[in-house]
Amino acid sequence: MANANLQPVLDRIDADFDNSLERLFALLRIKSISADPAFTGDCKAAADHLARDIATLGFTAEVRPTAGHPAIVAKANGGSGGRPHVLFYGHYDVQPVDPLNLWHRPPFEPAVTDHADGRKIIVARGAEDDKGQLMTFVEACRAWKSVTGSLPVDITIVIEGEEEVGSKNFVPFLESNKSDLKADFALVCDTSMWDQNTPAITTALRGLVYDEVKIKAANRDLHSGIFGGGAQNPIRVLTRILGGLHDDNGHITIPGFYDGVKDLPPEILAQWKNLNLTPESFLKPIGLSIPAGEKDRLLIEQVSSRPTCDINGIVGGYTGEGSKTVIAAEASAKISFRLVEGQDPEKIRKAFRDYVTSRLPGDCKAEFVDHSSAPAIALDWNMKPLAAAKQALTDEWGKEALLIGSGASIPIVADFKRTLGLDTVLVGFGLDDDNIHSPNEKYDLKSFHKGIRSWARILAAFAEAPK
C-alpha cells in the first residue's frame, strides 16, 4: 500500500458505512423509472438529488437538460494538470417494477434484509442497477475528500437518466458536451463480479439490437365462431414466425445471422473452461438445470461470447380473466438480439425484419419499431489502467481479479470510444442473483461496502500508475 492516505480512507469508509447506506436509501426511494412518462418528475428529482449530493464533495455539479431525462455533469480537478483524469459514468434511472405482485416488499422502500443463505442484502428497485453501483464510487470519493480534503486523481462524473431505455438522448448529449467531458479514460460501474468472492473487470460486452414487430390482419377484432377457420389470425402468424427463430439445436435461423461471428481463440476457450461455469452453479439458483442455447457450445460461451435471440414480450387478443372467443386484429412482440464482435447491429435488424416479412402470409402486414442498438465491445486486454485496477481489486478481495466477458450490453462504452475517444474500465460488484430488471432486485451489503473500499483503492492505484 504505497499511498499513506489509503488506510485512513478505508477506515473512514468502515466507520461511515451506516451513513453511506442511508444516502443510498435516499436515492433508492426516488421512483426514477425512465420508461414510463408518469415518472418524469421522479427522474428529475433523482438528478437534482444526486447533483446536490455530489456538489458536497468538492465537485462543480450541474443538472443539464437533454432531449429526454436530464443528465448530471460534475467535475473535480486538482488543477495541477499532471494527474490522471478519469470520467466516471453511471445512471440514475431504473427499470419498471412490474409484475408488482411478485415483490416481497414495496420496490421503492429500500431495506436491508436477510438472503435465504444468510447474506445481508439491500432490497429495492435500483439497489444494484445502477444506484447501488454508482454510489460505491460516490462514497469512495466522499471518504477520500473527508480524510484528505481532496481526491487522488482528477474526476469528472457523468450520470444519465435514460440507460434503461437505450440512451437515445444521451449520445447527442455526449457529442454536444465533448469539451466538458475530456479525460484520460472512462470508468463504468454497471457490471458484475465473477462470484461472491471473486472480483472481475469486464473486457468484452455483447451488443444489442432491440426491435418490436406488430402483425396486423383484419380491420377489427373478429368473433372466432363466425370467422374462425376463414380469417387470418395474427397471433397464429406471430407465433409461427417467432417459433421458427431457433432450430432444434438452439441455433438462430435468420439467414446471415452468424456472418462475421468468430470462434473464441483456443487459449481463451481453455481459460474459460477452467472457470467451470456449470448448470449447477449458474442455472440452479434460478430454478433451471439445462443450458438453453446452442447445443454445441459451452454454457459460458452461450451466455457471454455467442449471439442470442430472446423474445422479451408478447401480447395479443384477450388476456384478461376467463375466456373470450376473439380473433384479434393485431398481435405484437418485443425481440432482442445479443450481438458479438463481428456482427453489425443494423444488418442484424434488417435480417430479422426480412425474415419476418418473407414469412408473412397474404392478408397480413408487419410494422416494426426500432428500440435501440449497440455493437459488441471488445476492449484491449492490455490497456494500462487495467493492471492498476486489477491489482487494487485483488488487494481488497484477497482473491485474484478476473478479466471476463459479459453477456450484457453497455452501449455507452462504444459511445465513449466514438464520441470522446476514451477506453473504458468496467468494474462492478453485481452478482448473478441480484434480480436486476426483475422483482426483488437486491445488492449484497458486502458488494456495497467492499465496492466502496475497492474504488478507494482503485483511485489510489490510478494516482500512482503511469497515465
Next chain:
Amino acid sequence: MANANLQPVLDRIDADFDNSLERLFALLRIKSISADPAFTGDCKAAADHLARDIATLGFTAEVRPTAGHPAIVAKANGGSGGRPHVLFYGHYDVQPVDPLNLWHRPPFEPAVTDHADGRKIIVARGAEDDKGQLMTFVEACRAWKSVTGSLPVDITIVIEGEEEVGSKNFVPFLESNKSDLKADFALVCDTSMWDQNTPAITTALRGLVYDEVKIKAANRDLHSGIFGGGAQNPIRVLTRILGGLHDDNGHITIPGFYDGVKDLPPEILAQWKNLNLTPESFLKPIGLSIPAGEKDRLLIEQVSSRPTCDINGIVGGYTGEGSKTVIAAEASAKISFRLVEGQDPEKIRKAFRDYVTSRLPGDCKAEFVDHSSAPAIALDWNMKPLAAAKQALTDEWGKEALLIGSGASIPIVADFKRTLGLDTVLVGFGLDDDNIHSPNEKYDLKSFHKGIRSWARILAAFAEAPK
C-alpha cells in the same frame, strides 16, 4: 295469414317501434359484463330490469340465483293445456369491451347511427349479442299481449347471465329447475341471417373447447444480458409450440384431431357451393381477401363445417411502452377449438394438452386452465316446428328462409337436449358485420324491427302448426 290477429299485431309493432327501441336502449345501458367480477352488480341489475319488464307482459317472472350471475325464469301459460309450449332462451350478459380506444362511442351509451352504406344501425356492446336479439322476442310478446290480451302459445322464458363465460353455472341450474322448464321445444335467438335480406334457421352448430396454457421456466424474471442464451425463455417455448399447431396447408397438426370428422354429404356440399360464399363477399368487409383455413376446403366449409384452432390471446414478458431486456418467468395463451360432429371435446382437450406437454423442453412446466367445452350440434332438419318457422320467416322477409350451418357454438342447445329433452329452433337476425365480441358492436335497425315482426309471425305459426 290464417290468424286474424296477426295483422293488427304487426301494425302494433310498427306503431310502437320507437318505444321498443327505447326499451332496448335501457337494457343496453346496463354494463352486464359477465367475465369481469367488477361488473357483478351490473349483471344483477340487468336480470332485475328484464324480470320487471317481462312481468308486465303477463308472465310470472322471477330472478333466480345460480352459483354465478342470476338467471330469469318467466312463465305465461294459457292453462288450456292443449296449446304448444315453447321455451325461449337468451342471455343478458355481454363480452368485455376492450380495446376501449377502438370504439367510436362509449359502448354502454347506445345510439342509432348511420352505417357507412347508409343502413341505420344500433351501436352498443350487446346491441346484437344478445340483448338486441332477445328483445326481438320480448317485444313480439308485448305486441301480442297488447293487441289480444294474451299470447298465442304457452311460453316459458329463461335468460341467463353467463353465456359469454361458458354457462358453467347455468347447466346445473337447468338440472335443478327441470320441472319448471318443461316445454315442447326450445327457441334460441342468438344466430345470424344468411345476409341482410335472407332469413335463416341454423340447424348445425360447431362445438367448442377453450383452454389456457401457461409455460413456466425460471423461478423469476431474468436479465437477458446475463442469462440470454443460457436460460430457457418461456415465450420462445410457447411460440414454438403454438406456431406448430398448423401445417403449411392450414391443417391442424395435433395427433388425432380430425378423428371422427366426416366430410359433408355431396348433396349438402352442392347446395353450399350454390350459396356462393366468396372471399369477396365474406372476407372483404373485414379487410381480408385470402381464406386462412385448410387449403383443400371451400371457404364456407372452413367457417362452418370444419374444425378449427384459434389462439384467442397471448401474453408474456414486458408489454409496456419502450423496451425491457427481460426473460420472463412465464408466458400464457388462450386457445380455442371449434369442433364439428364426431369430435369429443374432452378428447380434443386432452390431445391438445398432450401435444403441448410432449413438446416441452426440459426445465419448462405447463399449466392448463379448462375454460369451457361443448360438443358440436347437428339438429334434425325435419323437426316439425322448423317448417312453421321457416314459412313465417319467408313471409316476413319476402325471400325464402335458408337452413344453414353456423361456425359458432351455442352450447346451450346440447344442454337443452340433454337436461330437458328438448330440440331447439335457432332463429336470429344478426349479420356477419355486427362486430359481436369486438369494438363497435351493432345491430341493424332493420334486424331489430323485422326481427320483432318475425317472432310475432312465428308464434302465430306455432299456434296453428301440429305440436
